Amino acid sequence: MSVPTDTALAHALDLLRRGQFAHARAVLEVCPPGPRVEILLAHAHAGCNRVHEAARLLCRQAHANPGARHPARDMLDLLLPHDRVEEAEAVLRAVRQRAGRDIRTHDMLGELLLQRGRTAEAQAVLADGLSLSPAQLTTGNLMAVCFMEQGEFAAGHDLLRYILNHHPDSAMTHANLAHLLAAWNRTDAALEAHGRALALRPDDPQLRMNHALTLLKTGRMDEGWDEYEWRHRLPGRLRLPSAGLLPVLEPDADLRGRSVLITREGGLGDMLMMLRFVPVLADMGARVYVQAPLTLHGLIRRMGCVRRVFDDRRPPPAHDWHCPFLSLPRALRRTAGHAGRSVPYLRAEPALVQYWAPFLPTGNGLRVGLVWGGASRPDVPAAHAMDRRRSIPLRALAPLAGMAAVNLVSLQMGTYATQMRDMPAGMRLYDPMESVRDMDDTAALIAGLDVVVSVDTAIAHLAGAMGCPVILLDRFDNCWRWLSGRTDSPWYPNLRIIRQLRAGQWDDVVRRLCSMLAARDLPPSATTARP
Template identity: 35%
Template sequence: MTPEQAGEQIQQAIEHIRGRDLPAAEQKLMAVLRAHPNHPDALHYLGVVALQVGQTHKAIELISASLSRARNFAAFTNLGHALRSAGQLDQAIACYDQAIGLEPRQPDAYMPLALLLLQQGKKEIALRVLQKLVQVRSNDTQAHLMLGTLYSELEYLEKSVSAFRAHIAIQPDSAEAHGRLSMSLSKLKRHEEAVAEARRAVELAPQLPDAWNNLGWCLDRAGKTGEALEAYRKAVSLNPNYVLALGNLGALLERQDHLDEAIELFEQARRADPKHVEALNTLAGLYSKTGRYEEALAASEQALAANPRDASAHGHRALALLSFGKYEEGFKEYEWRWECKDFTTPARDFPQPRWTGATDPAGRTILVHCEQGYGDNIQFARFLPLLSDRGATVLVECPVALCGLMEGLRGVSRVIATGVRPPSFELQAPLLSLPHAFGTTLDNIPRDVPYFAVQSSRGEKWRQRLAPQLGQFNVGLVWRGNTKPNPRRSIPLAELAPLARVQGVTFVSLQFGAQGIEADAPPAGMRLVDLRNELKDFLDSAAVISQLDLVITIDTAAAHLAGALGVPTWTMLIFSADWRWLHHREDSPWYPTMRLFRQSRLDRWDDVVARVADEL
């Protein structure tokens, strides 16, 4: 067989490959190899035949033999395909790179290379490959679509808009491109354009659930929540197992306080995908919010079965366990809080090791740094003397408003305001990690009160200030807290009117600053001493509380402060109270002088206030 005849046979074999007549192609190529055993093109295309019949390793061997005799673009590209099929991704990437290096204007190797890089999570490199591809083949709609999607994922939003528009210029009726463009525009807060593109996607594909879900998302971000609900419901009606739309609809209903319907939707999502961790975590949060803690625990444990390293699931499980008083296990799980994306306090990066309770701290200096809210720090400050009892020198870093209070705590050597460089120390620990370090259970909570001391000079100052206004029975009053973590825990002062009808009571507002503005117009008949412009820090609050007979408060820092001072305290709790108040109890294991008054219905304070007034 002459070289010319061999070339004709190979060309006929290629036509057979294109026509899927692989046996005929193999026959032609074997004939060439019998005459020319090392013919590179015959080896190459025989390797292509082997690849198409699933003989991956034979394909790699044949195409590699071809390349050892002659390097060419097609052989490197096809060897890349074979290596990819064999799971040898790095070698496949190298082959595609070689092919592009030989013929950079030939487009066929760019897309498989980009797909492999994305599979390996190398998004920035894949982005550069796709950018080259659209330069080489400007009408490649798939490349423009992928490029736009990748730009969006990497937050290059303006570039993603350009890429999607380039796709639409070639393929105007692409519902997918219009939908993805709408998402990028919405992220750029170009809401009118976003909604218009999302509506165009729906027009082009009215039976596509994705299109309706995107429209709902854009409408929601544009503030058109009513229309967003309709769009999400349409997406779910088209596909009742569409977890993303179920989640979006459920989240919107949760924001509108339609919690029962939101739970139903996330339960539907759970049935559709029992391993969807995000949906399970949201469901756990909803069950906690509605006081259904056993179901919250079950949902979080199902999420952990799907992904044992999911921080949010551990966080939900921790709070559920703590709410049942299972402190030993619960505080262990609570250590996952630092990895939860919505945790309120950033993790601290100290070179000094964290004290976990596993070593003896005697003779060593430990910095305990506060975290989360004021109430959390007041409640868990009780563990600081235990460190001192073990022989440690205890430094405390805390917000300025708590410094004076912490200075009166037994066993604390020095208090440092947050942001001020502390003196040298050998160990460190977050304050709310101490219960776990000490192996805390319901039976061994440090419950001796008071554990804060008020300076005599500060106490005398406030005794003199209040003496002319106090009566025979004096009650501190707190009705508003910060909106975070839960705005539901506040009560309008007007709703406390039944307390004003109790004779012989003088109320003292313990509200700080603007939160106490309602004291300007208290309920009729309420004798209310307003100190909001005089209380400077928590030591002032402590000095005032120490002069009172009782504190009536919502779940906020004042409740913890009054309880820590050993003053009789009545705490009014929302229906789904925070984990620390446990379930169905009218007392607190944390504060022996505290009584708990719980809502019997979500968001209804009337029965709580009535019970407090009766007891008062």
Template identity: 30%
Template sequence: MKRPLISLTALLFYGSVAALSGPEHDFEYYRQRGNQLCQEDRLEEAIEPYKVAVQLQPKNIHAMMDLANAYHMLNHNIEALETYKTILEINPRAITALYNFGFTLKRMGCIEQTLAVYEQVLALKPDYPSARFSRSTLYLTMGDLERGFEEYEWRWKVYNETTQRFNCPMWEGQDLTDHTLLVHAEQGLGDTFQFVRYLKLLKERFPTLTIVLESQNQLITLLTQQPYIDRVIARNEQPPFAHYQIPLMSIPRVVKTTLETIPAQTPYLQIDGPLTQEWKKKLADDHHLKVGICWHGNAQYRTASLRRAVIAKSVTLALLEPLSTIEGVTLYSLQRVTGEDQINECSFKAKMVVFDISFDQQHGRFMDTAAVMKNLDLVITVDTGTAHLAGALNVPTWIMLPFPADWRWLRNRTDSPWYPTVRLFQQTKTGEWEPVIKQIAEKLKTLVAQRTQGASVHPSEPTKQQLQFFKQVVNSAL
């Protein structure tokens, strides 16, 4: 909901006119003041001037929309719903208010109710891109992957982008024998980690296929090591000739993925052998349960709404303190960039292994992270690229999820059809992380006890209990 920046001079003008004139100018001043505060991401402060504007003109649906949208962005869902409802009572065909009403319900986890509202939106305007795209994620959340991925193509219209990045036809399922397919990664790093598995699937179906992947720059080193990708190029690098092209996240649609046919065999990402062995030696003296932690997603998105979404699925490091008190556990920080500043203020910093500034620098982004993960017993993380990397590497992983969670984790599940070694721990109430972390701490204590009973340190031959340890890590969250 981007608005043009309003200058201080304009606000002073509105204020001076309001002091000399009637309520019409008062209204304009308060509405513009609210808009200015929203531009500055001061949403809490914007509520009051918006409310005054609505009081001055109770039938002005534009002012009501400003207020409702501010409530929505603040997660004041009930107030947002009530305000959108008032707009619809004035104008039942106010399609944006109707869509936003549904989207607010979606944010509250009301899947079926949201679907019903979107049906009303699409009855008024069948080609409403946001409703079609948002509905696709509802289908995906419900496990209807075929219908979900089909409608997921509406993302291009929502973001005003094109699938035609290169000068060749789109791949729609044609025979790829002896052909070259140009695939371009899209969205976040975690999306690429999750969906690059489909390139392995295509290589298995068409062994003579040449796959060229245009990737985010941070992932080039790691993805170049994957044997099923013939070449990785950077964004804006001149691509080679190709017979077809396709966005990475469109492949599930073309191959008609269902819950039963997700290519879930892991690991489908490999990491440099010598680097993994190097980290194995470095961590060899730690005989505790080695647990990697990641508490914050990437906050460097360009829009305030995306940054708020990241915050909603992130935790503060301080909340993970209960994990640091468990005997027999060593915590390893896998946090990079956003969130690292919390380490110095952390009360249990001395109990956590924090890698130096060369980590993931000398060998390439995510290279050390991946090599360390392969030498950990468990990764505990929020929903970010780290979670997908660990799952793709077949590392036992516990993911802390907000309520509601992203579509890819479905609903009412503790496992994931995308990653056999992943277990899910979800909020039962939006914003409440303490019960989630308490549950994880209890499961971690159980895991330590199971491990302690299993074997002594450095046995010459692994015991039966040790051979079962990996399975215990995966299943102990159930």
């Protein structure tokens, strides 16, 4: 019997990676049998929705290699990038049914459900796994994430402590405990847990980056920005040579004749927040180039201190140094401009303000811009989970509908905008967003408002950077940038925070918002009055 050639298997694997599952199955079905062929054939069956054939082969190979990585893990790596979630779930359920006492099957299915936001289902699957082995490391950590997702911090804390009693040298568990404690706003205890994780894995860039975010949340900025540089060691994070990174500049640094390239990093909110530091480099004499998404180009050009702004589809210009957006606070921390340019450092285009004025309500009522949801990003599980916690269902904002002399203007984009099809009774939302092209248009709308009310999104940063009053409706496990235990912001003096008192509970937040609007108790404006 001939052995399948490496060329045939490599071709089949390439087809699987490209999502051509039926073609890969045709190639593999004519190959002589063997473990490698069988595993790849199982993946091909899964992609073709041949659930039971895939499960049978995966279970047979898993049984033959009980100490190895379960082959269904590789199936997930092949199916999920092609959005074959339903097929993957069906196969995992069939695998779990065939091998119910293999706890790895509970972990895989529970993790998939957790990533898709189906937390209660994930918790039930993982509970079955823990009934087989109560101190199982992976299962226990996944269950703790379920508890965190549901705001059950005490239960997650107790479970992770129990796991650590049995696995005291698990850096992953110490790190998850630190993450839970930081989300629970117990930052001192979180830093202690980070310390124990780092003592076990001091050179793990992901652990160091998580530690950095907790330091930043506590306000220990210099330490946090130093630690955050570890992110450059994660795969794909630093696209340009590390030797060219902008160093920490001295107070008397003279950058005349030198060029600095600011490279795109993070989301729109990150870049809008960090643009405050770009004029500082220009004031020191640098020629500044900025790489950013097209939607920000108009705003950046209008700053007047950038030689050239371009997107990442174009090659960067020649430069002496490069600096990712989120490394700017560290590079400038010793300089006179360590806090960046004061608000407002971004401005709307006057012609656009005039163009968009007719789209806004008239009269003396309070013009309130409203954003209730973020970018959901279902392809990035961690971001998708965070977005579920930070976003408010539009129906939860129903009390705004009954407020006199308050005119609501939607600034909402993306999938959450569809909630306007079923608005709360009596709510009227002016909605100009269908014609908005970029952040320049959005800035022009904001310039005509009295206040922006937003969950933690880029719009809050845009309004903050423009000096418009902002009321931030914030989740309990808030982002590091809003610090811990504060209702104001060192980034934006014109921003006030209304934070959840309990995870997932928005009722009290909305009540406090209505009280502020009714009393006209708005944050101070750093701009001139609206036109």
